[in-house]
Amino acid sequence: MDDTTVSPLLPSIETGSDQDIRLSGTWITQHVPTLEKCIGQWLSRKTAPGNLIVDFSAVQRMDTAGALLFLRMEKHLLEQGFSLERNGVSPAAASILKAVEPHAQISPGLSPRLPLWERILNRAAAIALEFLSSLRDLTAFTGLITQTLIMALLNPRRLRFNAILTQVQKTGASALPIVGLISFLIGIVLAFQGAGQLRNFGAEIFTVNLVAIGVLREMGILLTAIVVAGRSGSAFTAEIGTMKVSEEIDAMQTIGLNPIEVLALPRIIGLLIALPLLTFYADMMGLLGGAMISFATLGITPLQFIETLHGAAGLNDFFVGIIKAPVFAFIIAMVGCHEGFKVSRSAESVGQQTTRAVVESIFIVIVLDALLSILFSALGI
Incomplete structure (x- = not known):
């Protein structure tokens, strides 16, 4: 369906229980900022590592940008000790995920957003280390x-x-x-x-x-x-x-x-x-x-x-x-x-x-x- 005539639904991530999450909406390039925000919010409130079932049945559309963000989230969760299972993936989405998977990398933007004081301290520490390194050189x-x-x-x-x-x-x-x-x-x-x-x-x-x-x-x-x-x-x-x-x-x-x-x-x-x-x-x-x-x-x-x-x-x-x-x-x-x-x-x-x-x-x-x-x-x- 043409996005110029019908406004696509915004992407979202819903937690059905501790063992499953449900993806919905359109996971496309235009919604990358919204996707990053949704993923960051969900990662910040995720439970202890365990088995997760990811339901794709409500995903209306996915392009390479959306697939890349999901794969980054998935890889991040795997490194945190989760095990994931995909359900309801359409053939088109499965094809895109398979094509993008070799290029997926962990993105710092997917990590939970740190509190302001921690970000200030991290930035100050990075500046101090860079200054000391330059002074040494x-x-x-x-x-x-x-x-x-x-x-x-x-x-x-x-x-x-x-x-x-x-x-x-x-x-x-x-x-x-x-x-x-x-x-x-x-x-x-x-x-x-x-x-x-x-x-x-x-x-x-x-x-x-x-x-x-x-x-x-x-x-x-x-x-x-x-x-x-x-x-x-x-x-x-x-x-x-x-x-x-x-x-x-x-x-x-x-x-x-x-x-x-x-x-x-x-x-x-x-x-x-x-x-x-x-x-x-x-x-x-x-x-x-x-x-x-x-x-x-x-x-x-x-x-x-x-x-x-x-x-x-x-x-x-x-x-x-x-x-x-x-x-x-x-x-x-x-x-x-x-x-x-x-x-x-x-x-x-x-x-x-x-x-x-x-x-x-x-x-x-x-x-x-x-x-x-x-x-x-x-x-x-």
Whole structure:
């Protein structure tokens, strides 16, 4: 009968007694959500294992989707210790069940739905285990990188200086426009917002202090590291991951080359050189933006800004930001290379690991920046 003219009965599962269950309705693709719900509800209230007689006489129609769901339920019950007997199966349903049976698998969706608190705990445990596993792998990779770097420094001929200079150009010189623009705008925002608040107390001149401390100690290095993580860290993962997919890394190993030494070290050393230079450039652009808005809104001339700057911030404020740069550079490059080597042989994996590299590196950089800020404050630096 045509389903467009006659509405099919919704599928259901009824328990006649402890020894039998009765299936009814249409077990078809359109009713898969209803079927899954019915099966889940019935499994959640089933009795202790025993003999079950399954009555198919009221099943009006069954297609491959309905047959697959039933077979999954049946297999699940068999593994739980039940024994099943089918009664009233029509020839058409029997044919479909026989065709689908080799493909039946246990589906997690057929298990009784856990309470909310159990699902939350299970999810939290899975996230914690995944985090610990990633931390273990990252720690092991850090040790491998450190060992390879020390060996290369002891034998400088193993360093590929052309590759290092190429990475300095890619991660440093090519990033100057975006880093400079962002730092300049942040300097403008800090000065503009700070001046608006300090004007209420007649202390507009301290806008210079706000811009100097904010840019030199925190904003310059932090924003630069985030931009580099999104720009260069992702590039490291994508480049190495693509090489792994195309089996270039396997070819390197076949001819006796060390992929860590050839691919990872130039990127790490290049970024270790480039990020401190980018941080210095970002600091200067941030101060320039602050000086411009101070002149435009407060009438503080560039000469007055520079003179006030000498008293507002010292060399220790400048070096606090610069000292963070090599640490952040090592973290970003290491995470980017690590995720690149973890790529499986598929294009989808390249995208997944690239996204993961950016998220991980930015997260670690922000957490580390907070810890270093607390440490420097406790030391009075």
